[in-house]
Each structure stands twice: as structure tokens, then as C-alpha cells.
Amino acid sequence: xxxxxxxxxxxxxxxxxxxxxxxxxxxxxxxxxxxxxxxxxxxxxxxxxxxxxxxxxxxxxxxxxxxxxxxxxxxxxxxxxxxxxxxxxxxxxxxxxxxxxxxxxxxxxxxxxxxxxxxxxxxxxxxxxxxxxxxxxxxxxxxxxxxxxxxxxxxxxxxxxxxxxxxxxxxxxxxxxxxxxxxxxxxxxxxxxxxxxxxx
Amino acid sequence: xxxxxxxxxxxxxxxxxxxxxxxxxxxxxxxxxxxxxxxxxxxxxxxxxxxxxxxxxxxxxxxxxxxxxxxxxxxxxxxxxxxxxxxxxxxxxxxxxxxxxxxxxxxxxxxxxxxxxxxxxxxxxxxxxxxxxxxxxxxxxxxxxxxxxxxxxxxxxxxxxxxxxxxxxxxxxxxxxxxxxxxxxxxxxxxxxxxxxxxxxxxxxxxxxxxxxxxxxxxxxxxxxxxxxxxxxxxxxxxxxxxxxxxxxxxxxxxxxxxxxxxxxxxxxxxxxxxxxxxxxxxxxxxxxxxxxxxxxxxxxxxxxxxxxxxxxxxxxxxxxxxxxxxxxxxxxxxxxxxxxxxxxxxxxxxxxxxxxxxxxxxxxxxxxxxxxxxxxxxxxxxxxxxxxxxxxxxxxxxxxxxxxxxxxx
Numbered sequence: 001x002x003x004x005x006x007x008x009x010x011x012x013x014x015x016x017x018x019x020x021x022x023x024x025x026x027x028x029x030x031x032x033x034x035x036x037x038x039x040x041x042x043x044x045x046x047x048x049x050x051x052x053x054x055x056x057x058x059x060x061x062x063x064x065x066x067x068x069x070x071x072x073x074x075x076x077x078x079x080x081x082x083x084x085x086x087x088x089x090x091x092x093x094x095x096x097x098x099x100x101x102x103x104x105x106x107x108x109x110x111x112x113x114x115x116x117x118x119x120x121x122x123x124x125x126x127x128x129x130x131x132x133x134x135x136x137x138x139x140x141x142x143x144x145x146x147x148x149x150x151x152x153x154x155x156x157x158x159x160x161x162x163x164x165x166x167x168x169x170x171x172x173x174x175x176x177x178x179x180x181x182x183x184x185x186x187x188x189x190x191x192x193x194x195x196x197x198x199x200x
Numbered sequence: 201x202x203x204x205x206x207x208x209x210x211x212x213x214x215x216x217x218x219x220x221x222x223x224x225x226x227x228x229x230x231x232x233x234x235x236x237x238x239x240x241x242x243x244x245x246x247x248x249x250x251x252x253x254x255x256x257x258x259x260x261x262x263x264x265x266x267x268x269x270x271x272x273x274x275x276x277x278x279x280x281x282x283x284x285x286x287x288x289x290x291x292x293x294x295x296x297x298x299x300x301x302x303x304x305x306x307x308x309x310x311x312x313x314x315x316x317x318x319x320x321x322x323x324x325x326x327x328x329x330x331x332x333x334x335x336x337x338x339x340x341x342x343x344x345x346x347x348x349x350x351x352x353x354x355x356x357x358x359x360x361x362x363x364x365x366x367x368x369x370x371x372x373x374x375x376x377x378x379x380x381x382x383x384x385x386x387x388x389x390x391x392x393x394x395x396x397x398x399x400x401x402x403x404x405x406x407x408x409x410x411x412x413x414x415x416x417x418x419x420x421x422x423x424x425x426x427x428x429x430x431x432x433x434x435x436x437x438x439x440x441x442x443x444x445x446x447x448x449x450x451x452x453x454x455x456x457x458x459x460x461x462x463x464x465x466x467x468x469x470x471x472x473x474x475x476x477x478x479x480x481x482x483x484x485x486x487x488x489x490x491x492x493x494x495x496x497x498x499x500x501x502x503x504x505x506x507x508x509x510x511x512x513x514x515x516x517x518x519x520x521x522x523x524x525x526x527x528x529x530x531x532x533x534x535x536x537x538x539x540x541x542x543x544x545x546x547x548x549x550x551x552x553x554x555x556x557x558x559x560x561x562x563x564x565x566x567x568x569x570x571x572x573x574x575x576x577x578x579x580x581x582x583x584x585x586x587x588x589x590x591x592x593x594x595x596x597x598x599x600x601x602x603x604x605x606x607x608x609x610x
Contacts, residue, residue, distance in 0.1 A: 111359075111379060111382065112359060113359050113360075113362035113363035113366060114358060114359055114362045116366070118363070118366075118379055119378070119379050147352055147355045147356050147359065147386060148359070150382075150386055151356075151359070151379075151382040151383055151385075151386060152382070153382075154381070154382035154385050154386070155378070155379050155381075155382040158378070158381065158382070184305065184345055184348050185343075185344075185345020185346070185348055185349070186345065186348040186349065186352065188345075
């Protein structure tokens with residue numbers, strides 16, 4: 001099904017975005033065109049400016065509108081610890097927990113040869129450069145707990161083994177509020193491996 | 201366990217059909233192309249959530265319909281499993297247990313079945329992949345969590361092979377391929393667990409397979425399964441532990457890296473396993489006659505049923521025999537009938553009732569014509585010899601006589 005002119009162009013453009021299939025693209029396009037309560041102007045303005053305004057922190061690779069991001073600039077953060085994540089959205093996720101007060105490093109993905117991503121495509125040299133700062137004492141690897149994230153964590157831990165640092169991996173295991181009975185075996189197995197001493 | 205009723209809607213050639221089934225032998229009869237196998241396929245789908253005849257789900261949805269429905273109630277002991285599944289032509293399928301939505305992965309293993317089909321001959325004659333799948337299928341039914349391990353293994357293997365191929369294409373020397381080690385660690389982790397499970401299962405199959413083969417073939421020939429893998433040590437004075445296998449695997453990966461780089465693919469691992477089936481010491485794939493191959497294929501399925509029966513807290517798997525008797529001579533038919541008749545429920549399709557042997561227990565006949573269940577009398581005589589219906593089989597409830605099939609005609 002094809003429409004004439006601009007509306008089809010809009011559908012095509014929306015359809016190029018990740019997570020938007022042909023049906024969603026069509027629905028969004030007609031919403032933009034038809035809904036009397038919807039003003040598309042703000043979205044247009046933002047799209048127009050966004051690429052000029054948003055950039056990536058020269059230290060950690062997180063999104064920012066300045067040379068460096070708010071976290072890297074914040075003197076109250078613990079500059080001894082760096083948490084390594086795959087994407088800026090992971091920074092946002094960890095920040096929401098308010099559990100972590102250190103710094104971040106965004107790799108820009110995970111190792112995945114199928115998608116043509118090797119170590120060269122990740123921001124690893126920038127991370128190693130940051131380690132020349134003697135204040136840094138701990139690296140927390142917080143890549144995703146899937147096959148690609150694990151491979152990335154293993155690769156990083158080998159690279160980091162030459163430094164005098166504490167390298168930790170985020171624990172993976174049982175979801176809080178979950179039911180042991182319904183946990184899949186791999187998760188349960190990991191939870192066993194990552195069990196901790198309750199102390200006496 | 202046994203199926204108490206099975207209902208399908210817009211499945212294959214069925215608009216709607218519902219049939220009540222009894223424990224014991226159930227024979228689905230009717231001319232070819234009427235829907236006997238389709239009904240069996242539907243019942244099997246609720247066990248493994250894929251079809252034994254097609255790789256995708258699309259052909260299962262009746263032409264012109266958006267979705268198909270399969271429902272069944274499975275009984276084991278006092279437990280009732282109400283399973284239903286909506287197969288969508290487009291998008292995701294939906295499965296429910298007792299009306300509650302579940303993930304497919306949670307339901308595999310809940311309803312255990314063993315299917316015998318004419319295609320089983322490929323178990324003997326085709327390449328190693330079908331025999332690996334045979335083992336893995338039983339493993340997953342026994343321990344559903346292994347599906348996750350197998351998926352993980354396949355995923356890591358694809359990533360590693362992809363890395364090997366791109367390194368080969370870009371002439372990256374072995375010395376610069378540091379990231380390969382990060383994949384090897386995981387490959388060995390998943391692989392060692394899978395390998396050990398396959399080894400243990402092969403061992404568990406030894407006695408049941410030999411017995412089943414002797415039973416079906418009527419000979420004293422020895423049928424022996426042997427898992428061939430470089431990861432399993434030759435000296436089996438002790439069980440290979442996961443750690444032993446993992447270390448062997450890592451060493452083999454390291455030693456094979458140069459070859460792997462040249463070929464652009466991983467040369468060792470569970471994905472290269474072969475399950476040899478030996479008949480009197482000779483590999484069946486190469487030496488077995490047609491008759492021997494058939495007996496061996498059936499014996500493999502029977503051995504799988506024995507293993508599932510022994511390991512399942514849920515009781516006997518439901519056996520399903522799709523057009524199998526027609527392929528066998530009279531003597532093998534009789535012997536196979538004797539071997540399966542101790543199972544709680546056995547579903548059999550047959551185009552020609554005369555092909556069926558005497559089962560020596562009550563048989564429910566379900567007659568199928570043009571995508572409709574036209575008659576489902578319980579306890580009717582089995583073969584054409586007109587033997588009288590026996591007592592209800594053990595485990596059936598005399599207070600719930602089986603009502604006639606509810607047929608909805610178009």
C-alpha cells in the first residue's frame with residue numbers, strides 16, 4: 001500500500017527508525033497529519049536541532065550538550081570508580097537506582113562479530129587512557145548479562161588485568177519479587193555462582 | 201499421563217473438532233487425506249510447540265484464517281493440565297496453562313510425548329544433525345532449562361564463526377585475534393554442560409535401546425548407541441565431569457584455532473558430535489538393511505519413551521504412532537504392539553484398519569472424514585476381526601463415560 005507524496009515519505013522515514021515497523025509508521029504518520037490536538041511543531045524543531053546540540057562526553061562517551069557530561073564534571077561523584085556500560089541508556093538506568101555515586105564509561109555497544117562489532121568499534125582505548133589517572137581504583141563491568149555482554153566483559157577483564165585495579169562484574173541472578181520456581185535454569189545457575197556469604 | 205480431550209479450531213483442514221479420548225490405545229482411522237495425522241500433529245504441538253511435518257507454523261493455520269486454536273486436557277494422576285495454544289498466522293503465538301498465559305519455554309516438558317513417524321527412518325540414514333536433535337529433544341523434555349543452554353551455545357558459536365570469517369576475509373593474523381578468547385570461554389561453558397548431558401543420556405539409552413531392538417526385530421542382534429566426540433575422554437573409567445570436558449574443549453579450541461581461521465568455522469564442539477548407532481558392531485547408517493533400519497528407528501523412539509518414563513514424575517509420555525504399522529511386516533507389527541501396549545495412552549493413525557495388529561486391550565476407534573470426527577466410540581474392537589470390547593482400562597473413571605464426540609459441522 002502506497003500513498004501519494006509527502007505522507008508516504010513521512011511513513012518511509014519513520015519506518016527507517018529502529019523499533020518502528022510499517023504498520024506503526026503508518027499509524028504515527030496519520031496521527032501527525034490528522035489529529036487536531038497534536039501539534040507536530042515541537043517535534044520538528046527538536047529533530048532540526050538535535051544533531052547540532054547533542055554530543056558525546058569526551059571523557060566517558062555519555063550523551064551531553066557540552067564538552068563533558070554532568071556526571072564527569074560533578075566533583076561530588078566518586079572519581080575512584082568507573083562503571084563500564086554498553087549504552088547511554090544504561091547510565092540512565094543505573095542513575096535511577098541512586099545506588100551508585102561513581103563515574104561511567106560508555107562503550108557504545110558490545111562485541112558482536114555478527115553485526116561487525118569488534119573491540120576496535122568500542123570505546124576501549126578511551127577507557128584505558130582514563131586509567132592513567134592514579135585516582136581510579138575500581139572498574140565495575142556492567143555490560144548486559146547476555147552472550148555478547150559476557151564476551152565483552154571477559155575481553156575487558158583480560159585487557160584490565162595488567163593494571164593494578166579491582167575489576168568487578170555486576171552480579172546476575174534472581175529478580176527481586178520473583179519466584180524461585182519460575183526462574184530459568186541459566187539465571188538460577190548464575191545466581192548460585194554469584195551467591196554471597198551472609199556472614200556470621 | 202493421557203489426553204482426556206483434544207479440540208482444534210481452524211487447524212489444518214479442521215474447522216472445528218473436539219474429541220474425548222480414553223486411556224489405552226486410541227486408533228484414528230479414515231481414508232488418506234482426511235485429517236488423521238493433522239489431529240495427531242495438533243496433540244503433539246501442545247507437547248513440543250512445533251510440528252513434526254513443517255518447520256514453520258504457517259501451514260498449521262487453515263487457509264483463509266488468521267489463527268488456529270488447539271486445546272487439550274491432559275491428566276496425570278490427580279493433576280489436570282488444561283493446555284491451550286493460539287497459533288497466529290502473523291505475529292506471536294499464545295500459550296496458556298489452566299487459562300493463565302505462559303511462555304512456551306515454561307511449558308515444554310509439562311506434557312511429554314514420543315512420536316513415531318515414517319520420517320523416523322531419517323534418524324538412521326541422514327547426517328549427524330538429526331541424531332543430535334534426537335538427543336537434544338529428549339534432554340529438553342527431561343530438563344527444560346537445557347533449552348537455554350543450547351540456545352546460548354548456538355548463539356556463541358554463530359558469533360565465533362562470524363569472527364573467524366571476518367578475520368579470514370581481512371587477513372587478520374591469529375596473534376591479533378585477542379577477542380576470540382572471550383567467545384571461547386562461553387563456548388566451553390555452555391558446550392561442556394551440553395556435552396555432559398548428551399553423554400549421560402547416551403549411557404541411559406544403552407539398555408532400553410538394546411531391549412527395544414531385540415523386542416522389535418525378534419533377533420538377538422545388539423543395538424548400541426555411542427556418542428562420538430573429541431570432548432569425551434577415551435578412558436571412561438570415571439564419568440567425565442563438566443570441568444574435564446570444559447578443559448578439553450578449551451584446549452581443542454586453542455589447538456584448532458589455526459585450522460578454524462583457514463576454514464572460517466569452528467571445527468570442534470558439541471555441534472560436531474555424532475551419535476553412532478551400532479548394529480552387531482557395524483554403523484547402522486552404512487550397513488543396516490531397510491528392515492533393520494526400521495526396527496532401529498522404532499527402537500530409538502521406544503528407548504526415548506523408556507527414558508522419559510523413568511525420569512518423569514509426570515508419568516508415562518503419551519505415545520503417538522503416525523502411519524507406522526503400514527510400514528512393517530506382520531511379525532514386527534505384533535511385536536511393536538506388545539512393546540507399546542503398557543503405556544498409559546497410545547494414539548495411532550492408520551488408513552487401513554487391517555494394517556493394525558491385535559492390541560490385547562480395549563481400543564477406542566476415532567473415525568475421521570473430511571476434517572471431521574464422525575465417530576469416537578470408546579472401547580470398540582481394534583482390528584477387523586471383531587473382538588469384543590473389554591473392560592475399561594485401568595485409570596479410567598467409570599463414573600465419567602466418554603460422551604460421543606462433539607462435532608460442529610459447517
